Amino acid sequence: MSEATGPVLAADGTPLKRSLSRALRMQKLRALALVAPLLLFVLVTFIAPIADMLFRSVENEIVENTLPRTAAVLADWDADHTDLPGDDAFEAAYYDVFIAAERKLHTRLGTRLNYELTGVSSLFRKTGRALDDIGEVYQDQFKALDKDWDKGTPWAELMGTQAWIDGAQGWKKADGPLDRLVVRDDIAALLPATAAAYQEFADFSILEDDKSPLKEEPWTLVHSALYTDLAALDVSGYGGPRAEMLKAADALVATPEFETINTREALIDIEDGWADHEVWQTIKTYSPKYTSGYFLNAVDMQKSPEGPIMRDEDERIYGLLFKRTIFMSLAITISCVLLAYPVAWILANLPMRKANLLMILVLLPFWTSLLVRTSAWKVMLQQQGVINDVLVWLGLVSDTERLVMINNQFGTIVAMTHILLPFMILPMYSVMQTIPPTYLRAAKSLGANNWTAFWRVYFPQSVPGIGAGSILVFILAIGYYITPEIVGGTTGTFISNRIAYHISSSLNWGLAAALGTLLLAVVLILYWAYDKIVGIDNVKLG
Amino acid sequence: MADSGHNDAFVEFERVQKSYDGESLVVKDLNLTMPKGEFLTMLGPSGSGKTTCLMMLAGFETATHGDIRLDGVSINNIPPHKRGIGMVFQNYALFPHMTVAENLSFPLEVRKLGKSEREAKVKRALEMVQMGAFGGRRPAQLSGGQQQRIALARALVFEAELVLMDEPLGALDKQLREHMQFEIKRIADNLGITVVYVTHDQTEALTMSDRVAVFNDGRIQQLAPPDQLYEEPQNSFVAQFIGENNTLEGVVQEIRGDVCTVRLDDGEVIDAKPVNVTKAGERTRVSIRPERVEYNKDRLQEGAHTLKAEVLEFIYMGDIFRTRLRVAGNDEFIIKTRNAPDQTRLTPGQQIEIGWLPADCRALDAS
Numbered sequence: 001m002s003e004a005t006g007p008v009l010a011a012d013g014t015p016l017k018r019s020l021s022r023a024l025r026m027q028k029l030r031a032l033a034l035v036a037p038l039l040l041f042v043l044v045t046f047i048a049p050i051a052d053m054l055f056r057s058v059e060n061e062i063v064e065n066t067l068p069r070t071a072a073v074l075a076d077w078d079a080d081h082t083d084l085p086g087d088d089a090f091e092a093a094y095y096d097v098f099i100a101a102e103r104k105l106h107t108r109l110g111t112r113l114n115y116e117l118t119g120v121s122s123l124f125r126k127t128g129r130a131l132d133d134i135g136e137v138y139q140d141q142f143k144a145l146d147k148d149w150d151k152g153t154p155w156a157e158l159m160g161t162q163a164w165i166d167g168a169q170g171w172k173k174a175d176g177p178l179d180r181l182v183v184r185d186d187i188a189a190l191l192p193a194t195a196a197a198y199q200e201f202a203d204f205s206i207l208e209d210d211k212s213p214l215k216e217e218p219w220t221l222v223h224s225a226l227y228t229d230l231a232a233l234d235v236s237g238y239g240g241p242r243a244e245m246l247k248a249a250d251a252l253v254a255t256p257e258f259e260t261i262n263t264r265e266a267l268i269d270i271e272d273g274w275a276d277h278e279v280w281q282t283i284k285t286y287s288p289k290y291t292s293g294y295f296l297n298a299v300d301m302q303k304s305p306e307g308p309i310m311r312d313e314d315e316r317i318y319g320l321l322f323k324r325t326i327f328m329s330l331a332i333t334i335s336c337v338l339l340a341y342p343v344a345w346i347l348a349n350l351p352m353r354k355a356n357l358l359m360i361l362v363l364l365p366f367w368t369s370l371l372v373r374t375s376a377w378k379v380m381l382q383q384q385g386v387i388n389d390v391l392v393w394l395g396l397v398s399d400t401e402r403l404v405m406i407n408n409q410f411g412t413i414v415a416m417t418h419i420l421l422p423f424m425i426l427p428m429y430s431v432m433q434t435i436p437p438t439y440l441r442a443a444k445s446l447g448a449n450n451w452t453a454f455w456r457v458y459f460p461q462s463v464p465g466i467g468a469g470s471i472l473v474f475i476l477a478i479g480y481y482i483t484p485e486i487v488g489g490t491t492g493t494f495i496s497n498r499i500a501y502h503i504s505s506s507l508n509w510g511l512a513a514a515l516g517t518l519l520l521a522v523v524l525i526l527y528w529a530y531d532k533i534v535g536i537d538n539v540k541l542g
Numbered sequence: 543m544a545d546s547g548h549n550d551a552f553v554e555f556e557r558v559q560k561s562y563d564g565e566s567l568v569v570k571d572l573n574l575t576m577p578k579g580e581f582l583t584m585l586g587p588s589g590s591g592k593t594t595c596l597m598m599l600a601g602f603e604t605a606t607h608g609d610i611r612l613d614g615v616s617i618n619n620i621p622p623h624k625r626g627i628g629m630v631f632q633n634y635a636l637f638p639h640m641t642v643a644e645n646l647s648f649p650l651e652v653r654k655l656g657k658s659e660r661e662a663k664v665k666r667a668l669e670m671v672q673m674g675a676f677g678g679r680r681p682a683q684l685s686g687g688q689q690q691r692i693a694l695a696r697a698l699v700f701e702a703e704l705v706l707m708d709e710p711l712g713a714l715d716k717q718l719r720e721h722m723q724f725e726i727k728r729i730a731d732n733l734g735i736t737v738v739y740v741t742h743d744q745t746e747a748l749t750m751s752d753r754v755a756v757f758n759d760g761r762i763q764q765l766a767p768p769d770q771l772y773e774e775p776q777n778s779f780v781a782q783f784i785g786e787n788n789t790l791e792g793v794v795q796e797i798r799g800d801v802c803t804v805r806l807d808d809g810e811v812i813d814a815k816p817v818n819v820t821k822a823g824e825r826t827r828v829s830i831r832p833e834r835v836e837y838n839k840d841r842l843q844e845g846a847h848t849l850k851a852e853v854l855e856f857i858y859m860g861d862i863f864r865t866r867l868r869v870a871g872n873d874e875f876i877i878k879t880r881n882a883p884d885q886t887r888l889t890p891g892q893q894i895e896i897g898w899l900p901a902d903c904r905a906l907d908a909s
Contacts, residue, residue, distance in 0.1 A: 441602055442635035444622040446649035447700065453623070456648070460639045 054520075057513035060291035063283065066109045067096040071287035079281045080305045089280070090264040091228075094134065098221045099200055101128035103208065115508050116293065116302075117282040123273040130270040135220020137261045138227045145252050146245055149223070152216045158242040159183050159198045160213075171212050178206045181213055186240055190233065197225035227253060227260070281305070294514035318498070318515065325495045326522070328413060329477035335417045336424040336473050337466055344428035344465070349437070362425050370419065374483045377415040381406040381487070407489025415487050420476055424469035431465030467534055475523055495519055551614070552578040552736055553599065553704065558608030560594050568594050570760040572608070576738070578703070581730055583739045585747040586757030587783070595757075596706050596740050601625050612704065623652075628697030628705040628735075632712055634689045636681035642668070642692050643677035649700040667699040668692075670729060687718045694726065698733065705730070707739045711746065723750050744784055748772065756780050773831075777818055778906040781829040788835070788875050790828045794819050794905065802905055804828055808871040812847050813900035818907050825908035832864075832878040834902040837894050838886065848897035851875065853888045863887065869896065 010019040064071050069092035077085045100106040110124030139150065148154035156165055164182045171178050181202035188195040201222055202213040209216070230253040235246055252258055267274040285303050286293060293303060300316040301308045310316070343362070347355050365373060380386050383402040391397040405411055435458060443453035481496040488497070495515060502512035530536070553576040560569040569591040576582050584592035597603040598610060601622030609616050617625055636645050643664050650660040668674045671691035681689055690710060697705050710726070711719045727750050730737050741747055747754045748768040756763045756771065756779070763783075764776045775781035778789070792806035794816070802816040804826055812828065819826050836842050837851075854873065855866040862878050865888050869875040877896065879885055888894065 436633070436635070438631050438633065438635040439637060441600075441622070442629070442631055442637075443648070444602075445600055445625075445627060445629040445706075446652065446696065447623050447626070448648070448652045449621075449623050452652055457637055461637075 053509075053513050054517050055513075056510050057294050057517050058290045058292070059510065060286060060293070061289050062109055062112050063287045064289055066100045066105050067093070067283065067287070069093075070096045070283060074280065074284040074287060077280070077284060079284050082277055084275065084277060085280050087262075087264050090267055090274070093274075094131065094224070094263050094267060095197070095221065097124065097127055098131050098135075098219070099204075101131055102204060102219065111507070113282055113286065115297070115511065116286060117278060119273060120279060120282065123271050123279065126271045127267065127274075132220050133270070134261055134263065134266045135222075135224040137259055138223040139220045141252065141259060142223055142226070142249055145248060148242075148245055149249065150217050152212070152214045152218070154242060154245065155198065155218050155222070156181070156202075156214050158240075158246065159187055159195060160202075165214070168212055168214055171214075173210060177210070178212055180206065184240065186238075190235060190238055191226065191229040193225040194222060194229045197222045231260075294510040295518070297511055298514040298518055318495070321493075321495045321498055322518070322522070324409075325478055325519075328409060328416075328492070328494070329474050331413050332416045332420060332477045333424075333470050333474045335413065336421055337470060339417065340421055340424035340428055340469065341462075341466070344425050344432050347425070347429045348432035348435070359429075362422055365419070366422055370482060371486075373419055374415055374486045377411070377418065378406060378487055381411050381414065406487050407492065409488075409492045411487040411489070412484050412492035412494075416477060416480060416483050419483060420473045423472045423476060427468035427472065428462065428465035431468070432462055435461045463534075467530070471527070471530065474526070478523060479519065550577045551575045552580075552612070553738070554609075554611040555595070555599075556609045556611070558595075558598065558605045558610060560591070560598060560603065561606045567606075567760055569598075569605075572760075572762065574755065574762065574765070576736060578736055579734050581727070581737045581739065581750060581752045583741060583747040583751040583754045584757055585741060585744060585754050585783075587742060590757040591760040592740050592755075592757040593708060596708055596738060599738060600627055600629055600706055626700075626702055626704075628700070628702035630693045630697045630705070630707040630710045632709045634681070634693035634710075636689055636692055636696070638681055640680075641677065642673070642679050642681065642684070645681070645692065646677075646696050646699045649696065653700060663699055667695040670698070671695045671725075686714050687722065690714060690722060691725075694729070698729070698735070702735070704736045704738070707737065709741050710739075711741075711743075719746070726750065748784075756783060758783070774817075775829065775904070775906070778827045778829065778909065781904070781906055786832050786876060786878075788830045788832060788869075788872070788877075790830075790870050790872055790875075791908065792826060792828060794822050794824045794826050796822050801900060804905055806870045810849060810870050812849070812903065814903040814905040815901055817904045819905045826905045827908050829904045829906055830898055830902060832876045835877040835896050835898050837877065837879075837888070837896045839895070842897045843899055846897035846899055847903070848895050851894050851896045853890050853892040853894060855890055856888050858887075867894075867896065 008016040010016050012019075070089060073089045073092045074085060077089065097106055100109060106124045106128040107121070110121035113124075114121035142149035156168070159181075160168075161182045161184050164179065167179055168181075181199065183195045183199055198218065201216075201219045205211050205213050205216050226249070230250045235250050238246060264274075273279050292308075296302055296308050298318050300311050300319045302311050343358075347358055347362070350358065378385075382388070383404065383406075385406075387405065388397065388402045392399050392402065397403060405414070439457050439461070440453050443457040444450075448456065478494075479496050480494060481500055484492055484494045485497050485500075488494070496519070499512045499515045499519070502508045502515070553574070555572045555574040558569060558572040559567055561567050572591075572595060574595075584595060586592045594603060598605050601617070601620065605618060610618055612625065612627075636642075637648070640648065646664040646667055647660050650663060655663070664677065665674070668677055671694055673688060673691050673695065676684065676688065676692070681692065684692065690713075693710065697707075707726070711722050714722060723746055726737075739747075739750065748771070751768060753765060753767055754771050755765045758779050764771060764780045766774075766776075771780065772784055775784060781787050782789075790804075790806050790812075792804040792812075795803045795805050795811065797816050797819065800815060801813050802819065803811055804814050805811050806828075814826075814828050836846070842848070849869055851867040851869045853865060854868055857864040857866075861881055863881060863885065865877050865879070866873075867875040867877060
C-alpha cells in the first residue's frame, strides 16, 4: 500500500513511464526506418511538387521582380482615375523595361500580363526592341562631344573606386568572375541616377555577360540617366577623376542646341499601348507579390478598381466546367452503383469457383489499356459505329438520322461508367461477402417477404460497400482526363481537360494551379460532407 | 407422451427425401410425426441430414420428394415467410444494424402490428428472457449468452407455435450452455410451444427433450424418449452414439425368446438380450453400458454372468472411477464405478472377475 503514492517505479528505480518509453523507442525507430524510403520518395516526388504547384496559384513575383521601379511609382497612383500616371512612371517603366530587355525577361512578363489583358505581350516585345532609340539620342550627342563617353574605361574611371579599377586591370575570363563594381561615394551622391544605372550595367556585364565593364561600352540607358542628372543637378563642385569630361558634358547639356527627348512621348511613340489607361492599371493591379487573380479567374471573376467582379457572360467558362464535372461525376457514380450492385450480389452469393471465374471477367478491363478501352467505345458509339449500324440494320433508326452518341456528355458518361465499374464492384463485393446469408434467412423466418428482407436487412448492411465504391468512383471521375479528352468532344470535357490545356498549351501554370486547387478543395469538401452525412467509419473496402 | 397418433399430429414428415446433387440422398425416406407441445431433438453427427430436415421444415430447402405438413396442411409450396415458424440460428443472426428492441420489433412490423402493441410485445419478450434493460443496445455490445437470449426472444415474440433451433448453444462455453439448456426448456414448457431442436451434443439432447430422433446416414436410427434411447438402443449406431458403451463382437449361437447365446471371438460364450439379431450364425455386437458392469463380488446380482478381466488402467475422476480392462480380447472395455466409501480401487495388472445381468447386455447388429 505504501507504493500507492508517487509515480510507479520500474525494478531499477527509474519511473516506469520513462523506462517504458525507452523500451519502445527502439521499436519506433525501427518502424520509422522501414517506412522512411517510401516516405522520402512520396515527399520528394509527390508532396513537394504538388505543394509547389499549388503555391503557383497565388505566386506573382514576376511583376515586382521585373518592374521594381514602376511598381514603386505606381503604388502612389490612383488607378481609378482615368488619367495616365505621371512622367516619373514612364521614366521608371523606361528603366525597368530597358533592364528587363537586356536580361531578356520582358517577354516573359508580357506573357504573364497578357493573361490579364490581351495585347500586353506584344507591347513589351515591341518596346524592348525599340527602347535603345531613346538613349541613343543622348549617347550620340555625348559621343560627338567626346569619344570617351562611348568607351568602357573612361566611364569606369568616372564611376568606380580606384581600388576596383586596379583590381579589374588585366582581368581575363579565365580568372573567374570579376569582383562587383564599387561606385565611389562622391559620384553616387552627385549623380544618383547615373550611378544607379551604371551599377546596373556593370553588374549585368560582370555577372551575366562575363565581361569587364572596362572594355564594354555602357548601355544607352546610362547616357539617358546622365542627361537626367546633368539637367537637374549642379556638377561644378566636382573635382574627382574625369572632371573636365563631365563638366564639358554639363556645359553641352546647358546649351539650347542640346536635343532632348520626352520619355512619355517616346514610349507612346514606340507602342501606343503605353497611352492605354488599362495597361497601367493592369501593371498596378498585378504588382503585389501574391495575387488572388488566378483564383478569381478560375471562378470566372476578374479584378477591377471596384474589387472583384464577374466576367462578362460570354467569357465565363470555369463555373460551367466545374458544374458539369460534378454533375457528370455524379451521373457516372450513380450509374456505376446501379450496374455494380446486382453484379456484386451475384459474385458474393455464388460458390467460390464460379465467383472467381466471374471475378476475372470483372477484372479483365483492368488488364486492358485505358486507351484501348476508350478507343473501343469510340468505335462502338460513333455515327458510323457498331451500335448505330446495328440500329440502322434493325430499322430502328433511319440511315440519315443516326444517333449522336459520342463527343458529347452521353459518350463520356457511358465510357467512364464502363471504365470505373470495377472500382465500384470490388468494394461492394468485399462488403457483401462478409454478410452471412443467414441474415436473409432469419428475416424470412421472421415473416419478411423477399423485398422486405432485402431492403430492411441486407441493404443496410451493404451500404458501407456502396459508400466506399461511390467515394472511389466519384473522386476518380472528378479528376479524369484521358477519356473525356478522347470521347468528350466539346460538351463532354471536364475541368481536368482545361487544366491540362493550361499546363501544356497556354502555359498559364498559375491558372492551372488555381483550378487544380479548387478541384482539390471541392473533393475535400464533398468528402467532409460525406463524413458528416454517412460517416467515414461506414466505408469498408473489405 | 411420446405416443402420437395421426389425429393430434402437428408436424409431419411423410416419406421425405432430399438430394442436393441428384446423385445421392442426404435425407432418405424420413417419416416423423410430432404432437403439439413436444420438444423434439434431432441428434446426429454432422452430415447426418438433421439440419437439412430442419431447413426443409423452415422452408429454406425444398424436399425432393415427399410431404411436410404443419397442423395438417402441406407446406411444401409455402414460402418461408408465410410459414409462421420461429427460428433460432446457430450464430443467432441478430441484425447488427438494429438495436435489440428493433430486432424484436422486426417480425411484428412486417406483420403490420400497431406501435403500442409492438412495444408491449417486445417488452414482454425481453422480460421473458430476463433482458428487459437491454432494448437499446446493439447486438455487438452483448455477450454470447445475451445474444442467445435475444435470438430466442426474437423467435418467440411473434407467438409462433413452432420454433426451430439450429444448434443454438454451440457457441457458448460449457457452464453457460448448461444454464441456457435449462432456460430454453423452461420457457418452452411455460409457453407450451412445439420445438424442433437440432444438436450434435447428446447431453443437450438427453436433458432437454421429450423425444430424441437420432440421425445417421440420412435416416432416423431411433426415435424415443431419452431414457429409452439410452437404456434400450435399437442398433449399434445408437448404442455407440449415445453415452459410453462397451462392445464385444461374436456370433449368435442360439436364440431362445428373450435370451440368446453369443460365442465371442475369443471363444467365451455369454448370454445376451437379442435386439436386432434374427437367427443363429449371424455376427453380432454385444453392447454393455460401463456402469452396469460390476467387479465387486458382493454386489453382483443374482444370475449375473461373469468373465475374467485384466485391469489396464485406473482413472480417478472424482465422482466416479473409470477403469479400462482387457475383456475377451477387447482392450477398450470400460467400467465406471461410483466413488463410494466401500469401493475398492483397482490397480493395473490386477486379474479380476467382472459380471453383468444378461438383460443389460444387448445383442445388436454387427455393422
